[in-house]
Amino acid sequence: MIVRYGVAPDVAAPTAPPKTPVEGIITMAEYTPDRFDEIPDSVGRVGAHRAQRQRGRAWIAIAWAALASGVLVVGGLYGLSLISDRVTFEIPGFGTADPMPAPTETPSPPPPSVEPITDRALAELPAGFTITVLNGTEVSGLGAAARDLLTVPGWPVGTVTTAAQTDLVETVVYFSDPALEGVAAGMAVLLGAGVIELSDAFPGAPITIALGADFAAVAAP
Numbered sequence: 001m002i003v004r005y006g007v008a009p010d011v012a013a014p015t016a017p018p019k020t021p022v023e024g025i026i027t028m029a030e031y032t033p034d035r036f037d038e039i040p041d042s043v044g045r046v047g048a049h050r051a052q053r054q055r056g057r058a059w060i061a062i063a064w065a066a067l068a069s070g071v072l073v074v075g076g077l078y079g080l081s082l083i084s085d086r087v088t089f090e091i092p093g094f095g096t097a098d099p100m101p102a103p104t105e106t107p108s109p110p111p112p113s114v115e116p117i118t119d120r121a122l123a124e125l126p127a128g129f130t131i132t133v134l135n136g137t138e139v140s141g142l143g144a145a146a147r148d149l150l151t152v153p154g155w156p157v158g159t160v161t162t163a164a165q166t167d168l169v170e171t172v173v174y175f176s177d178p179a180l181e182g183v184a185a186g187m188a189v190l191l192g193a194g195v196i197e198l199s200d201a202f203p204g205a206p207i208t209i210a211l212g213a214d215f216a217a218v219a220a221p
Contacts, residue, residue, distance in 0.1 A: 116185035120154035130158030132208045136168030145219045168212035
């Protein structure tokens with residue numbers, strides 16, 4: 001075996017022969033261009049490629065959510081206003097809930113259409129005219145007290161008895177003939193209580209007085 005010392009001559013390293021591409025085989029670095037390689041920005045997505053995300057989409061979603069919430073709230077309040085009188089909610093263009101009616105006071109009896117006649121001499125009375133007095137309370141002697149108030153000015157009082165109903169609150173002077181309206185109004189003035197009413201509930205009695213608790217308060221000593 002012979003060993004030589006010194007500088008070895010330059011020897012070029014063997015090189016691999018260049019690769020010749022084989023027809024029909026596509027390498028990883030090469031691909032065939034197609035229609036998906038050119039995509040306009042306005043297209044959201046085509047095939048497996050994604051276009052650039054448009055700005056402001058998050059704000060649009062938030063705006064739609066807020067609008068939907070507002071519609072639900074307004075619709076709920078409007079429906080509640082139709083169900084409950086305590087809630088009033090008006091929407092322009094839609095029907096409004098009916099307002100609560102204001103409390104009304106009971107109207108007082110209208111005044112007589114004629115002048116009250118308290119003087120017997122001024123009245124034109126039919127033949128056999130008498131006044132019937134009915135005690136519509138449980139106060140004893142109330143009918144007699146009314147009779148005394150009427151006979152002093154000269155009015156003829158006939159029957160004085162207890163009414164079928166003894167819990168009357170208001171005194172009523174019934175007259176059977178419209179011509180006796182002034183006389184009936186005069187009876188209410190003389191008694192200091194009561195209202196007058198045209199009625200045929202007491203046949204044969206031109207004037208019938210049903211005494212109530214209001215006269216009992218006036219006649220009390």
